[in-house]
Amino acid sequence: MIEVLVAKRAYCKLFLHLAKYPHSSCNGVFLSKKQQIQDHNGKIQIIDCIPLFHSSLTLSPGLEIALSQIDSYCNANDLEITGYYHANENIDDNQ
16 A cells, blocks of 8 residues: 655645635645655655635636646656545535
């Protein structure tokens, strides 16, 4: 099994994105260094998070453009998209 480590920066960006929009579905992507698995004995370290949307989560031209820009950013900074997060709206959840 692969162990996933999440940096404070990535966790805080994820949490703040969800806390700012509790009434909306939210999504985003996680980033890590390239060749992460081979370099760290099967451990993946998430070093950053890029929040994407907090309204429509369907496949849309906006998502395609965002992922294209993130891919360009990753190539320039020796990073790769490692994961995706999605959270449903939870403003009425009392538990």
